Amino acid sequence: MKALTVSSLLSLVAAHGIVKQVILNDQTHTGPYPNYGDDSEIKSKGPIRQVTNTKPIKDIYSPNLSCGRDSVPSEYSAPVAAGTDVEFIWNGGEDGIPWPHSTGPIITYMGNCNGDCKNVDPTTIDFFKISEDDKRPDGMWEQATLKNFNTVKATVPWDIASGNYMIRHEIIALHEANMVGGCEFYPSCINVQVQGGGDAYPSDTVKFPGGYNEQDPGIYLPNMYDSQQGITDYQQPGPALYAAS
Numbered sequence: 001m002k003a004l005t006v007s008s009l010l011s012l013v014a015a016h017g018i019v020k021q022v023i024l025n026d027q028t029h030t031g032p033y034p035n036y037g038d039d040s041e042i043k044s045k046g047p048i049r050q051v052t053n054t055k056p057i058k059d060i061y062s063p064n065l066s067c068g069r070d071s072v073p074s075e076y077s078a079p080v081a082a083g084t085d086v087e088f089i090w091n092g093g094e095d096g097i098p099w100p101h102s103t104g105p106i107i108t109y110m111g112n113c114n115g116d117c118k119n120v121d122p123t124t125i126d127f128f129k130i131s132e133d134d135k136r137p138d139g140m141w142e143q144a145t146l147k148n149f150n151t152v153k154a155t156v157p158w159d160i161a162s163g164n165y166m167i168r169h170e171i172i173a174l175h176e177a178n179m180v181g182g183c184e185f186y187p188s189c190i191n192v193q194v195q196g197g198g199d200a201y202p203s204d205t206v207k208f209p210g211g212y213n214e215q216d217p218g219i220y221l222p223n224m225y226d227s228q229q230g231i232t233d234y235q236q237p238g239p240a241l242y243a244a245s
């Protein structure tokens, strides 16, 4: 392991994270990375909407809940075949630093952009849910495996209509969810062009903000530290999972 610099130690303390890369049709797409306030140029041309930094969204009613902090459109939209897996690669905001948190779900949505996704305000998109990772039988959350640089996958439903979609992939960190407003959201949006799909238009959808409320059972867990078991029977926020028919 390379020696840790002062700045990487500082980011360990800050303990945030971001989707660094996404794999679609076996192609790895990188970034763009957060601009940290310098919006004079977008430093890479990936399909991920650029955000200003790697901190969580705490205000559940902020427009930032849609696609991250002050997100700006990506010009690029990456092709993906219907019915295939999308793979998300997270890190702690810097290469070599893993995702830091271990409690809470990982959820993925898709929404039709009805045109090029770079022209769409993400708060207006109707998102349906394509994946939700819960606790595993051994009691560990999938999220915790990202600390070992594991990756996350979701499947593009095989039956959705071909066209331009925004994927909204999100980690919810629950370590402070025993307080109202304590939940941390890390959403990331990716422009894709779905090819070879069917004729389905999923209708159980939500918008962000709007899809979640402060006191939803999966967002506010007042008793989460009361027992040795921690969170049991976790109730996922948002709509039901879309099942390809």
Ligand SMILES: *[C@@H]1O[C@H](CO)[C@@H](O)[C@H](O)[C@H]1NC(C)=O
Residues within 6 Å of the ligand: 052, 059, 062, 063, 064, 068, 069, 070
């Ligand atoms: C969105 O995030 C940015 C960057 O952190 C922040 O400056 C802004 O106030 C946020 N907007 C809202 C409406 O919360």
